[in-house]
Amino acid sequence: MNYTFHWLPAFRALPEMLAGALVTLEIAVLSMLLGVFFAVLLAVASGSSYRSLRALAATWVELARNTPSLFQIYMAYFGLGSLGIHLDSFVALLAGITFNNAGYLAETFRGGLRAVPQTQVRAARSLGMGQVQAFRLIVLPQMFRIVFYPLTNQMVWAILMTSLGVIVGLNNDLTGVTQELNVRSFRTFEYFALAAVIYYLLAKLVTVSARLMAWRLFRY
Amino acid sequence: MSIEIQDVHKSFGSLEVVKGVTMTVEKGEVVSVIGGSGSGKSTLLMCINGLEPINSGRILVDGTDVHARGTDLNKLRRKIGIVFQQWNAFPHLTVLENVMLAPRKVLGKSKAEAEAIAVEKLSHVGLAEKLNVYPSRLSGGQQQRMAIARALAMSPDYMLFDEVTSALDPQLVGEVLDTMRLLSAEGMTMICVTHEIAFAREVSNRVAFFHKGRIHEIGPPAQVIGNPQQPETVAFLKSVL
Amino acid sequence: MFSSLFETTFSLNDLWFMLKGAGVTLALTGWAVLGGTLLGVAFGVVRAVAPWWVNAPLGAVLDVFRSIPLLIQLVLANSFKTIVGIHWSPFTVGCVVLALYMSAYCTEIVRSGFLAVPATTRRAARSLGLSYRQDLTEIVFPIALRVALPSWIGLTLGVMKDTAMVWWIGVVELLRSSQVIVTRIQEPLFVLSIAGLIYFLMSFPIARLGARLEKRWREND
Numbered sequence: 001m002n003y004t005f006h007w008l009p010a011f012r013a014l015p016e017m018l019a020g021a022l023v024t025l026e027i028a029v030l031s032m033l034l035g036v037f038f039a040v041l042l043a044v045a046s047g048s049s050y051r052s053l054r055a056l057a058a059t060w061v062e063l064a065r066n067t068p069s070l071f072q073i074y075m076a077y078f079g080l081g082s083l084g085i086h087l088d089s090f091v092a093l094l095a096g097i098t099f100n101n102a103g104y105l106a107e108t109f110r111g112g113l114r115a116v117p118q119t120q121v122r123a124a125r126s127l128g129m130g131q132v133q134a135f136r137l138i139v140l141p142q143m144f145r146i147v148f149y150p151l152t153n154q155m156v157w158a159i160l161m162t163s164l165g166v167i168v169g170l171n172n173d174l175t176g177v178t179q180e181l182n183v184r185s186f187r188t189f190e191y192f193a194l195a196a197v198i199y200y201l202l203a204k205l206v207t208v209s210a211r212l213m214a215w216r217l218f219r220y
Numbered sequence: 221m222s223i224e225i226q227d228v229h230k231s232f233g234s235l236e237v238v239k240g241v242t243m244t245v246e247k248g249e250v251v252s253v254i255g256g257s258g259s260g261k262s263t264l265l266m267c268i269n270g271l272e273p274i275n276s277g278r279i280l281v282d283g284t285d286v287h288a289r290g291t292d293l294n295k296l297r298r299k300i301g302i303v304f305q306q307w308n309a310f311p312h313l314t315v316l317e318n319v320m321l322a323p324r325k326v327l328g329k330s331k332a333e334a335e336a337i338a339v340e341k342l343s344h345v346g347l348a349e350k351l352n353v354y355p356s357r358l359s360g361g362q363q364q365r366m367a368i369a370r371a372l373a374m375s376p377d378y379m380l381f382d383e384v385t386s387a388l389d390p391q392l393v394g395e396v397l398d399t400m401r402l403l404s405a406e407g408m409t410m411i412c413v414t415h416e417i418a419f420a421r422e423v424s425n426r427v428a429f430f431h432k433g434r435i436h437e438i439g440p441p442a443q444v445i446g447n448p449q450q451p452e453t454v455a456f457l458k459s460v461l
Numbered sequence: 462m463f464s465s466l467f468e469t470t471f472s473l474n475d476l477w478f479m480l481k482g483a484g485v486t487l488a489l490t491g492w493a494v495l496g497g498t499l500l501g502v503a504f505g506v507v508r509a510v511a512p513w514w515v516n517a518p519l520g521a522v523l524d525v526f527r528s529i530p531l532l533i534q535l536v537l538a539n540s541f542k543t544i545v546g547i548h549w550s551p552f553t554v555g556c557v558v559l560a561l562y563m564s565a566y567c568t569e570i571v572r573s574g575f576l577a578v579p580a581t582t583r584r585a586a587r588s589l590g591l592s593y594r595q596d597l598t599e600i601v602f603p604i605a606l607r608v609a610l611p612s613w614i615g616l617t618l619g620v621m622k623d624t625a626m627v628w629w630i631g632v633v634e635l636l637r638s639s640q641v642i643v644t645r646i647q648e649p650l651f652v653l654s655i656a657g658l659i660y661f662l663m664s665f666p667i668a669r670l671g672a673r674l675e676k677r678w679r680e681n682d
Contacts, residue, residue: 003544066618066664067657068625071636075653078643082650122271123308123367127322127374128297137325141312156528163530167629175532188540196529196537203528220311220354 010190013181017191020177021198027165027173028158031094035101035154042106043113057106064103069161072096077168093165093173097158104154105147112147113139145218152210156203163199174198221247221282223268223378223411228277230263237263239433240277245411247377250404252420252441253413255430256456261413262305264430265380268411269293269300281378298326301371305383307363309355315342316351319370327374334373341369345399361392365399372403379403381412417460421445429453470646476655482638483659489555489624489634494617496560501567508568509575526565532626534558539630555627563620570616574609575601607678614671618664635659 045057064072073096076087087095116139124134163175170176178195182188223245230238237260245251253261266272268279270286270293279286284296310318319338323329329337342348345365355363364384371379381400385393397419404410404423414420420427420441427444429437431452437444448454504523508516526534538558542549549557578601586600587593628637639656643649 062665063657063661066622066668067660068622068636070625071622071653071657071660074636074640075650075657078649079653080650082648119304119306119308120310123304123310125294126269126271126297126300126302126304127370128294128326129322130294133325137321138310145312160528160530163532164626166532175530189537189544192533192536192540196533199530199533200525200528218312220313220356 005190006187007190009185009187010181010194013177013191014194016181017174017177017195017198020172020174021202023172023176024159024162024174024199025202027090027094027097027162028155031097031101031158031162032151032155034094034098035105035158036151038098038102039105039109042102043109046106046110060099061103061106064100065107069096069100070164070167072099073161073164073168089165089168089170090172092168093162093170096164097161100161101154101158104157105151108147108150108154109143112143115146116142148210148214148218152206155206155210159199159202159206221377222280223409224278224280225264225268226278226280228264228267228279229275230260230267230272231275237433238267238274241433241435243428243435243438245378245409247409248407249425250408250410250412250423251426251428252424253411253428253430254415254417254420254456256459259430260433261430262382265302265382265411265413268380269297269302271302294326298374299377300380301374301376301378302380302382303364303367303371303384305386307360307367307384307387309358309363309366311355314352314354315347315358315366318355318366319373322370323373337373338369341372342366344372344402345369346395359392360388361395364388364392364396368396368399368403378409378411381410381414383413383415385414385416415460417445417457429456431456471642471648471651471655475642475646475652478642479635479638479652479655479659482633482635483663485552485632485634485638486621486624487663489552489559489627489632490617490621492556493559493563493620493624496556497563497567497620498613500560500564502571504564504568505571506575508572523565523568526562531558531562531623532629534562535626535630551627551631554630555624555632559620559624559627562623563616566616566619567613570609570612571605574605577608578604611671611675611678614667614674618668618671621664622660 042057042060045053046061048054048057073093076095076099077089077092080087080092120138120142121134124138125131129137162173165173166175166179171180174195178191181191185191225241225243228238228241229236237258239260241260241264243251253264255261263272267274268281268286270291274287281296281300284291286293286296310321313321316335316338319342320331320334323334323337324331339348339351342351345368347362347365347369350358350362350366355366358366368384384400385396388396393416397416400410400412400419401423412420412424422441424441426438427441428435429444429448429450429452437448437450437453443449444453445457448457504519508519511519535555535558539551539554542554582604583596583600586596591599624634625636628634628640633641635656639652643652646652
C-alpha cells in the first residue's frame with residue numbers, strides 16, 4: 001500500500017461540507033413534512049368508500065414500497081420530463097423522497113390507527129364528545145405515540161435517501177458537495193470518509209433528539 | 221324524570237340479543253340487572269345512551285327519544301354517565317386530566333372550574349392522593365373508581381354501571397362497591413348490571429332478572445332474590461350463590 | 462405525448478438487455494442476502510447472549526452501517542479497494558458492501574427474534590426434561606423464526622431495491638441498463654416504467670407472501 005492519506009484538504013473543506021449538510025437536513029425535513037401530509041391523505045383514502053380513491057392510495061403505497069427509492073427519484077427527474085413536467089434536481093429529489101415517505105408512513109399510520117382500541121372511542125363518546133373531538137383528544141395522541149418510533153426511523157431513512165440527489169445532478173447537498181470536491185482533487189476516500197462521519201452525526205442527532213422528545217412527551 | 225324502555229329489540233346481524241324489553245326507571249331509583257352472561261343486559265345499557273342503535277321500540281330519557289333522528293346524542297349523554305367493565309382510562313392523561321377533560325371540552329368549563337370539579341369527584345371516590353399519576357400506575361380498582369369520578373364530573377342525572385367489578389381481582393371489588401353504595405346513599409339514579417347478588421340485594425330498590433334477552437322477573441330484591449317465582453330465576457340464583 | 466408510448470423504437474433486444482440487468486440485480490441480491498444473513502445470524506445470536514462489553518461495541522459498529530448512506534459506503538469501499546490494491550470487480554465490491562449492510566439490519570432482526578422467546582417458556586421446556594440443545598432446536602428456534610421471518614423477507618426486498626445504487630460504482634444492473642437505453646432512444650418515461658414494472662414483479666409477490674405469513678402466524682398466537 002503506497003497511498004498517502006491527505007486529510008488536511010478534506011478538513012479545510014469542512015465549512016463547505018457542513019453547508020451541504022444543512023441542505024441535506026433541509027430536504028429531509030421538508031420531505032418528512034410533506035410525506036406526513038400525503039400519508040395522512042393516503043391513510044384516509046384507503047379507508048374511503050370510493051373505489052377509485054382506494055385504488056389510487058393502494059397504487060401509491062405499493063409502488064413506493066416495491067420499487068427502489070432511486071427509481072422513484074429517477075422517475076421524478078427523467079420520467080416526468082416525457083410528460084412535459086421538468087423538475088430541477090432539488091425538486092425531483094424532494095418529490096421522490098416525499099413519494100417514498102408517504103407510501104411507508106401511510107402504512108404506519110393505518111397500523112397506528114388500528115392499534116388504538118375502539119373502546120377508547122366508546123368511553124370518549126359516552127362522555128358526550130363528538131366524533132371529531134374523540135378522535136382529536138383521545139385517538140390522535142395515543143396514535144402519535146405508537147407511530148413516533150417508526151416516524152423517527154423514516155426521518156433517518158430520509159436523510160440517507162437525500163444522498164441519491166447526486167445521481168440526478170444535485171450539487172449542493174452533502175453528497176453533491178463532496179462529489180464536486182472529489183472531482184476537483186480525486187481525494188475520494190478522504191472526502192467521502194468525512195461525509196460519512198457527518199451523515200452519521202446527522203443520523204445520531206435525529207435519534208437522540210427523538211429519544212429526548214419521546215421522554216418529554218410520553219410520560220405515561 | 222325517568223328512563224323509559226319500551227319494547228326494545230336489538231340484534232347483532234342475525235343474532236337477536238334483546239327481545240322486547242320494557243322497563244321504567246324513575247329518578248332516584250337504583251335498579252340492578254342480573255342474569256347469565258350473554259343474556260343481553262350489557263347491550264341494553266349501551267342502547268340507553270345511544271352507543272348501540274336499536275332495531276325497534278323506544279327509549280325515552282326525560283321524555284327525549286334517544287334513537288330518534290335529530291336527537292343530539294352528545295348533549296343527551298351529558299346527563300347519562302356510564303362506567304364500563306373494562307374501565308377504559310385514557311392512558312395518555314393523568315388521573316386529574318382524565319376527569320377534567322370532558323367538563324372542559326364538552327361542557328366548556330374553564331380550566332380552574334374543571335379542576336375544582338375533578339378534585340372534588342376524585343376525593344369523593346378516594347383518589348385525592350393520586351391526582352397527578354398516570355392510570356398505568358393505578359390498580360384496577362383505582363382505575364375503576366377514577367372512571368366513576370370521570371363520569372360523575374359531568375354531573376349526570378343517571379349513572380349506568382356495566383359489570384364494573386367483573387374484571388377486577390376479588391380483593392379490589394370491595395372498594396368499587398363501596399363507592400357505588402356511597403352514590404346510591406346520596407340518591408343517585410343508577411342502573412347496575414352486576415354479578416354481585418349480595419350487593420344488588422342490599423342497594424337496589426328493584427332487581428330485574430334477565431334471561432335470553434327478556435326480563436323474566438322484576439321487583440323488590442326481597443322478592444326477586446329472596447323469593448323468586450320463575451324457575452329460571454331460581455336456577456340462576458342457585459348457580460351463582 | 463402518449464403516442465410515443467406506442468410508436469416506440471424500443472426493441473426486443475432492449476428488453477433482453479434490461480432483463481439481463483434484472484439478472485444482475487438478482488445475483489447481487491442473492492449474494493448479499495446469503496452473506497448478510499449468515500453474518501446477521503452469527504452477530505444476532507452473539508448480541509442476544511453475549512455480555513455487555515461484547516454486545517455494546519458490536520452494536521455500535523453495526524449501527525454505523527445503518528447510519529451512513531449506502532451510496533457513500535459503496536464509494537468508500539471502492540476507493541479503499543484501490544488504495545490497498547485489492548483487485549476486485551465492482552460487482553464483488555457491491556456484493557460485499559451490500560452483505561455487510563444487510564448484516565447490520567439482520568443482526569437486529571435475529572436478536573429480537575431470540576429475545577422474543579420468554580424465559581418462562583424456556584424454563585417450561587427445560588422442566589419437561591429437554592436438554593439445552595433440544596430447548597434451542599425445538600423451542601427457541603421455531604419461535605424466533607416466526608418472529609423474525611416476516612422482517613427478514615422485508616429486509617431482503619429492501620436489499621434488492623438498494624442494489625440499484627450499485628451502478629454508481631460501475632455495475633450495470635437493472636436501473637443502469639434502463640438508463641443506457643434511455644440515453645439512446647430518449648424515451649425515459651416508457652423505459653423507466655418497464656424497469657419499474659420489473660422491480661415491482663420481483664418484489665410484490667414476495668412482499669405479499671411475507672404479509673400473509675405474518676398475518677397467519679399472528680392469528681395462531
